[in-house]
Amino acid sequence: MKTQVQQRFIKEILSYLSTSEEELLYVGKPSAIILIPRFLTILLGLVVIYTLIHYITLLILNNLVLYMLGIVALMVFGLIISGLLVLDWLFNFYIVTNKKIIDMEYAPPISHNLSTILLDQVRCTEVDLQKSGLLRELLDIGDVTITFDRPTHQESFVLSNIRHPERVSLYLGHALTVLRTETPIEPFWFRPQATTHKLQIGEDLYPLKPH
Numbered sequence: 001m002k003t004q005v006q007q008r009f010i011k012e013i014l015s016y017l018s019t020s021e022e023e024l025l026y027v028g029k030p031s032a033i034i035l036i037p038r039f040l041t042i043l044l045g046l047v048v049i050y051t052l053i054h055y056i057t058l059l060i061l062n063n064l065v066l067y068m069l070g071i072v073a074l075m076v077f078g079l080i081i082s083g084l085l086v087l088d089w090l091f092n093f094y095i096v097t098n099k100k101i102i103d104m105e106y107a108p109p110i111s112h113n114l115s116t117i118l119l120d121q122v123r124c125t126e127v128d129l130q131k132s133g134l135l136r137e138l139l140d141i142g143d144v145t146i147t148f149d150r151p152t153h154q155e156s157f158v159l160s161n162i163r164h165p166e167r168v169s170l171y172l173g174h175a176l177t178v179l180r181t182e183t184p185i186e187p188f189w190f191r192p193q194a195t196t197h198k199l200q201i202g203e204d205l206y207p208l209k210p211h
Contacts, residue, residue, distance in 0.1 A: 016095055016102055025175050026096040028168065030089060030161040031141045038085050046078050094159045096172065101146070101157055117157055119176070122148035127173040129165040144169045146176070 013027060053070035057063050088105065095102040103115040124146060131142035142165035146157045162168060 013093070013095065016104070017097060018099060022097050022099045024095070024097055026094070026168070026172065028094050028159065028162050029092055031139070031163050032089065033135075033139060033141060034161045035085060035089055039082065042078065042081055042085070046074060049074055094162070096175070098175075103157070103159075115157075117148060117155070122155070124176040125149045125154070127169050127176065129169040131165065140164055140166075142166075144172065146172065 013024070017024070050071070053067065053074065057067035057070055091105065093102075093104045095104060098119070100119055101117045105113040126145075126147045128145045128147070129142050130145065131137050136142060141161055141163055144159040144162060144165050146159075148155050148157070159165075159168065
């Protein structure tokens, strides 16, 4: 039995299907590893601000009350910024159907941004993958770039920092190649090794077919 969170998530994803003939091919999200450098940047900024607060309130003004208020404000600010980063990652999804490709950043009431490419108006010319750095190679994280040919110009759609980029690029390359044929393709999903009925709030998503 699906949890309320999973049901709401499935309903949200399925709401992007325009017609009854449209089918989901792939749903993924950036790896959580991208949060590490962002948190380190925030931590560095907080340390700098704390140093300024300490210097101004204690060494110059010699006011303990202002020092304590500054520390509380700094902690609240750090928690808010960190929370916004987590929400931005948690609700960032890549959705591929047999009709369109969507980059969804859905974190109401903070943001609700969509970038969409309609597949019936373009022709897929290449699907490339890129891994840069030893850490990304070891963690099997990379970018998959899909290049489309339009009548006036070329356009690229990048699935950034996703897990198993080789598998994703091979699958999407095959799927986008056969879309205009009558050859059926099986939906492809990433699962962890241990099967569970609970929604993974993370990098691995489950089939979103309604039951």
